[in-house]
Amino acid sequence: xxxxxxxxxxxxxxxxxxxxxxxxxxxxxxxxxxxxxxxxxxxxxxxxxxxxxxxxxxxxxxxxxxxxxxxxxxxxxxxxxxxxxxxxxxx
Numbered sequence: 001x002x003x004x005x006x007x008x009x010x011x012x013x014x015x016x017x018x019x020x021x022x023x024x025x026x027x028x029x030x031x032x033x034x035x036x037x038x039x040x041x042x043x044x045x046x047x048x049x050x051x052x053x054x055x056x057x058x059x060x061x062x063x064x065x066x067x068x069x070x071x072x073x074x075x076x077x078x079x080x081x082x083x084x085x086x087x088x089x090x091x
Contacts, residue, residue: 005067006046013043054088056071063087 017039043088054064064085072080 006050007067007088010043010047010050011086013039013046017043019078052086054090056090060090061088 017036020039021032023035024035050065064087066085068083068085070082071084072082
């Protein structure tokens with residue numbers, strides 16, 4: 001459906017921003033505030049297409065903006081079956 005992993009971006013962008021804020025020295029409080037504001041605004045603007053692209057019709061009973069990636073492949077002939085999957089369900 002959608003090629004860009006926007007849900008993953010919205011999950012991991014705040015985590016990356018928090019880690020960057022941890023790297024800012026304590027004396028640079030203003031820099032940390034601007035950095036956190038920038039990350040929050042980027043996350044907000046990245047989420048806008050989700051709002052307008054979400055299908056709310058009665059036939060929309062599947063996960064939307066779904067992403068799936070195999071995480072652990074077969075090892076030594078055994079199927080582990082671990083995968084990273086995210087999507088929006090409307091709740």
